[in-house]
Amino acid sequence: IYILGIESSCDDTAAAILHNGKILSNIVATQEVHKQYGGVVPELASRAHQQNIVPVIHQALASANIGKKDVSAIAFTRGPGLMGSLLVGTSFAKSLSLGLEIPLIEVNHMQAHILAHFIEEDGFKKPEFPFLALTISGGHTQIVKVSNYFDMEVIGETTDDAVGEAFDKSAKILGLPYPGGPLIDKYAQEGNPEAFPFPNPKVPDLNFSFSGFKTSVLYFVQKQTKENPDFVTENLKDICASIQFSIVKILMDKLKKAVKRTGINQIAIAGGVSANSGIRNALMEAEKKYGWNCFIPKFEYTTDNAAMIAIAGHYKYLEKDFSDFSITAQARYKF
Ligand code: ATP
Ligand code: FE
Secondary structure, three states: OEEEEEEOOOOEEEEEEEEOOEEEEEEEEEOHHHHHHOOOOHHHHHHHHHHHHHHHHHHHHHHHOOOHHHOOEEEEEEEOOOHHHHHHHHHHHHHHHHHHOOOEEEEEHHHHHHHHHHOEOOOOOOOOOOEEEEEEOOOOEEEEEEEEOOEEEEEEEEOOOOHHHHHHHHHHHOOOOOOOHHHHHHHHOOOOOOOOOOOOOOOOOOOEOOHHHHHHHHHHHHHHHHHOOOHHHHHHHHHHHHHHHHHHHHHHHHHHHHHHHHOOOEEEEEOHHHHOHHHHHHHHHHHHHHOOEEEOOOHHHOOOOOHHHHHHHHHHHHOOOOEOOOOOOOOOOOO
16 A cells, blocks of 8 residues: 655645555655744745645655555645645645545544654554553644544643744744754753743643743743843753753643543653653653653654655555545644
8 A cells, every 4th residue: 555645734845655554755845934934924835835745746756666656545634734735735635636546535634643653663663552642743732542543532732832832932032043942952952951940830630831931931031131131142051951841841740640640651742842852851761760651753753744644544544534525624623
């Protein structure tokens, strides 16, 4: 079975070829145009997707060394995401499926982030059901109870900003370019995580809140720079390490609560922020400390990619769960 996965929910145009659960190619065109605006500009994202989608798919086929006639089915991101971006991938997937007369498979982007753990990869173990997924990305922060490939239940989520936004907005306050999450991670490696404590907000149940976090970073930086205009440059590594340490603590505290509540101690992390070294280390420690069984994805399957869309499509293909041509993109798409 050859699945072509297409991802266009935000600002990455991506295509991948999956053969019986193994990735043959995984192409991502990251849109550079948004950097100068400090965030994704939806209108520009849709235009860039339209420009990139054909070349990216050609490249995915070429580097997998197959022709379009070999593809068994097309899996695409239906949502959630930016409407204009989703429309490009959805329309293209429908047309290609119609032209090639092969099945069309809609995929939920957030489920796909989780299902990336099921891509066949040497040296990576797959989680067993049921497990808990901590989905941490640019638009979401969720704890999901995963009972089967498509039997997922959100048992906790953010009530405002996503954790990726907390990273990116904190980075912006520090004057770092967008997306700042990876840069905070980079500087954090050489800083003191306990230099500047940031508060851990009290949020009921398994839910999160990050809007107060970014505000506390803003006030802290404003106060310090008033006393010393060079405060940020002089302390960048310590500030980044402290931000990362505090965010990871918020996530780990809720995970511990979720493990207690569900009795499930198999934990998988998913989404762009699962590339973060702080959360990765914290999970590896938790394996030793609490006896959890943790699953950490390969880097290329953390931020947006089409390999994860293809693997979700693969499991739907096995169940002949196909979409019809009246399907439309959905900006908000719960599962
Ligand atoms: P969603 O999946 O919720 O629709 P998205 O697709 O925009 O959102 P992803 O591509 O999954 O988000 O993740 C992007 C986010 O991950 C950004 O906020 C980015 O800063 C963050 N990120 C990536 N690498 C790291 C890292 N090493 N440390 C912290 N954050 C990171
Ligand atoms: Fe994503």
